[in-house]
Amino acid sequence: MHRLTGCLFLFSAAAAAQFTSIEVRFRGVGCASCIESMPGRLQRLRGVEQVSVDATAGIVRIQLNEINRVRIEQVRDTLEQDGTKTLSASVRVSGMIRKEDTGWLIRPGGLPSSYRVDLDQAPEAAREAIQEGLFEIRGQIEPLRSSEGLLRIRATEIRPIARPGVGR
Numbered sequence: 001m002h003r004l005t006g007c008l009f010l011f012s013a014a015a016a017a018q019f020t021s022i023e024v025r026f027r028g029v030g031c032a033s034c035i036e037s038m039p040g041r042l043q044r045l046r047g048v049e050q051v052s053v054d055a056t057a058g059i060v061r062i063q064l065n066e067i068n069r070v071r072i073e074q075v076r077d078t079l080e081q082d083g084t085k086t087l088s089a090s091v092r093v094s095g096m097i098r099k100e101d102t103g104w105l106i107r108p109g110g111l112p113s114s115y116r117v118d119l120d121q122a123p124e125a126a127r128e129a130i131q132e133g134l135f136e137i138r139g140q141i142e143p144l145r146s147s148e149g150l151l152r153i154r155a156t157e158i159r160p161i162a163r164p165g166v167g168r
Contacts, residue, residue, distance in 0.1 A: 018047075018064070018067070018068050018069065018070070018093065018094065018095065018108045018109055018110060018111065019064055019068070019070055019071075019072065019091055019092070019093045019108060020063075020064055020066075020092045020093065020094065021061075021062065021063055021064060021091070021092045022061075022062045022064070022070075022072060022075055022089055022090075022091050022092075023059060023060070023061045023062070023089060023090040023091075024059070024060050024062070024075060024076070024079060024086055024087075024088070024089045024144075025058055025059055025086070025087040025088045025089070026058050026059070026060065026079060026084050026085060026086050026087060027058050027084075027085050027087060028083060028084055028085040029055070029058075029082070029083075029084050030083065031082075034082040034083075034084065035053060035055045037082070038051070038053050038060060038079070038084075039051040039052070039053060039060075041078050041079075041081065042060070042062060042075065042078055042079070044078075045070055045074055045075070045078060046068070046069070046070075047064050047065045047067075047068025047069055047070040048062055048063075048064060048065070048068075048070060049063045049064055049065045050062070050063040051063075058087075060079065062075065068110075069110045069111060071111055071113060072089060072091065072115075072141060072144065072151060073113070073144075073151075075089075076089075076144045076145075086144045087142070087143075087144075088140060088141060088142035088143070088144065089140070089141045089142070089144060090138075090139070090140055091137075091138070091139060091140075091141060091153065092136065092137070092138050093106065093108055093115070093136070093137055093153065094108065094109075094134065094135065094136040094137070094161055095107050095108035095109055095111075095134070095135070096109070096132075096133070096134055097117065097130065097131075097132060097133060097134075097135045098132050099132060102116075103116060103117070103118075104116070104117040104119065104130065105117060105150075106135070106137060106153065113150075114150060115141075115150060115151050115152070115153050116150045116151070116152040116153065117137065117139075117152075117153050117155055118139075118152050118153065118154045118155060119155055119158070120154070121139075121154050121155065121156050122155040122156060122157070122158050123157075123158075126155075126157070126158040126159075127158075129160075130158060133160060134160065134161040135158055135159065135160055135161060136157075136158070136159050136160075136161055137153060137155045137157065137158050138155070138156055138157040139153040139154050139155040139156050139157070140153070140154045140156070141153055141154075142154075
């Protein structure tokens with residue numbers, strides 16, 4: 001019974017841990033057909049639920065399924081296929097946060113990659129309360145490429161995610 005409960009917790013934590021929305025700022029799209037094809041190209045990524053493009057503002061908004069394995073790098077690469085230049089992204093992501101020598105990292109469930117978490121722009125109370133565990137972060141990624149290998153999310157909001165069965 002305890003094994004089943006542990007498995008259910010791990011499954012529910014993993015299911016709750018991933019990117020849930022991504023908004024990418026872009027520029028350099030030189031053709032109307034490139035803009036028109038953007039939603040279709042992004043919707044081919046498994047886990048993308050809805051895509052809207054505001055060509056005038058240079059923003060693409062992506063809503064993801066509740067359970068998905070979409071990585072920001074996939075979105076960036078898909079957008080840049082036609083020469084579009086991605087500038088930055090606003091993200092909402094949940095996952096396991098852990099402390100390392102170099103700082104905090106978040107690993108969205110089901111994904112092989114982790115992301116650095118920069119807490120400088122987060123509210124002071126959130127910075128003081130952060131610990132290892134399951135959290136949701138809203139923040140900015142800029143630039144969308146990194147010479148150090150890990151993208152950095154500048155967190156503007158952080159909140160713990162309640163664990164099933166904890167605190168009852």
